Amino acid sequence: MAKYKVRPEFAPGATIIVEVYPVPREGTVDVTFLSTFRGIMQHWDGKKPRACPGEQECGKEHFKWQTCWKGFASAERWRPGQYQDWAPIALEVTESLREVLKGHELRGTVWRLSRRLGRSGKSECWGEQIAEVDPDLVPLPFDIEPAVCKVYKTTRIEWDAEPSIPAKVLLVASRRAGPPATAPGATPGLAAMTEQEQEADRERSRKILEEHKRRRANPPAPIDSIARIT
Numbered sequence: 001m002a003k004y005k006v007r008p009e010f011a012p013g014a015t016i017i018v019e020v021y022p023v024p025r026e027g028t029v030d031v032t033f034l035s036t037f038r039g040i041m042q043h044w045d046g047k048k049p050r051a052c053p054g055e056q057e058c059g060k061e062h063f064k065w066q067t068c069w070k071g072f073a074s075a076e077r078w079r080p081g082q083y084q085d086w087a088p089i090a091l092e093v094t095e096s097l098r099e100v101l102k103g104h105e106l107r108g109t110v111w112r113l114s115r116r117l118g119r120s121g122k123s124e125c126w127g128e129q130i131a132e133v134d135p136d137l138v139p140l141p142f143d144i145e146p147a148v149c150k151v152y153k154t155t156r157i158e159w160d161a162e163p164s165i166p167a168k169v170l171l172v173a174s175r176r177a178g179p180p181a182t183a184p185g186a187t188p189g190l191a192a193m194t195e196q197e198q199e200a201d202r203e204r205s206r207k208i209l210e211e212h213k214r215r216r217a218n219p220p221a222p223i224d225s226i227a228r229i230t
């Protein structure tokens with residue numbers, strides 16, 4: 001998608017055309033969700049992103065092209081400064097933002113969204129819920145399809161697609177006593193070896209060490225001396 005160019009704002013009080021709004025590359029944006037998001041599959045054909053019309057219509061390209069998931073939600077973004085209002089947007093939800101949002105009852109919740117450096121070394125969308133509004137006090141959800149169709153320049157889009165890659169497994173490192181301390185130079189896991197295995201291991205180490213010493217004492221002949229012999 002990535003229509004990141006800064007476009008002029010709709011004036012305060014003016015009628016607003018609902019457009020796809022990606023999380024900005026820099027800074028943060030505060031949004032109120034009016035609905036949950038709906039997903040599509042997006043292909044990258046090497047030149048531009050394409051909305052997937054469905055596996056059937058896509059044909060074999062469907063599996064050839066790089067594919068990612070994109071979601072869109074009817075939402076409002078806070079316009080600070082002279083505006084001081086909540087402007088309607090079709091909020092773009094990336095795969096990483098989806099991971100943050102999933103499981104939440106989104107309608108009426110206010111989130112601060114931004115991008116941060118992800119594991120891939122690229123920027124990833126991130127967000128945290130900062131407030132909650134009574135769902136009865138926010139506008140009704142609106143249709144986000146026209147805004148999405150405009151971006152991809154097509155109406156042939158298969159809606160409500162699920163990501164093809166399973167959700168990330170998120171865990172926290174365990175905090176408990178560490179493994180027994182190991183003597184310097186000892187083979188890890190030595191304690192688990194039998195006396196016989198330990199002796200065999202020491203013997204292996206001795207042989208390797210001797211081999212190293214032997215090689216250092218008798219370095220291989222330089223190339224030119226070999227040439228003289230032959």
Ligand SMILES: [Zn+2]
Nearest residue numbers: 052054058062
């Ligand atoms: Zn496809």
